[in-house]
Amino acid sequence: MAKIAASVLDADFSKWKTWLPELEKAEVDRIQWDVMDNKYVPNAGVDRQKIAQLRPHTKLFFETHHMVKKPEAQVEEFAKLGSNMFIFHIETTKKPLQLIEQIEDFGMKVGIAINNGTPSKKIFSYLDKIDLALVMTVQAGFGGQKFIEKNLDEVRALRTKIDSQGLLCEIEIDGGVNAQTASKAIEAGTDVLVAGSAIFRHPKGILAAIKELQSP
Ligand code: DX5
DSSP states (O other): OOEEEEEOTTOOGGGHHHHHHHHHHTTOSEEEEEEEOSSSSSSOBSOHHHHHHHGGGOOOEEEEEEESSOGGGTHHHHHHHTOSEEEEEGGGOSOHHHHHHHHHHTTOEEEEEEOTTOOGGGGGGGTTTOSEEEEESSOTTOSSOOOOGGGHHHHHHHHHHHHHTTOOOEEEEESSOOHHHHHHHHHHTOSEEEESHHHHTOTTOHHHHHHHHHOO
């Protein structure tokens, strides 16, 4: 069964008291919060106070996906908001090793993301130091975009590298994931599927949507 991360970027927060228990009942593995700065990506992302608001109401793992130019400036704040894993984009830092250490110092797990167009070899040297490698299957910034299938080549390259070195780093994809694209992603070696619109805009509701993704 594939691990599912529910991306709440486009969720209706006026109804969180309904969908949060549904996500738990559907046994999603984690919630993904998309943090944006209108600089690295042309969008504002989720309202970070929503993280603090929901934190006390669920034990679900929170991963925060930082599509921002200065991720190092957000580490302490998001640790305090209750993030369990801080995912930064390799394209946004000149000092990844320092940032990895800073994130760990604040008690969070570490993820590195590669945006559409960035080759996975750019993060090969960090795979033994991080918990998650995130491959964007859309151009970072918005939900509801079309899946970029060629980016599964980066998943295959990461899978080969991780397995050849016996590493524990998980591979996650994010963007345009639905029941059709999920099966291709799993075949390519993906461990965790991030889905937003495929969950929150599914005609049959959240539970059915997640069931479809867990066994596509
Ligand atoms: C895009 C975000 C994704 C997005 C996923 O930059 O990182 O998490 O919310 O949305 P869907 O699943 O609708 O493509």
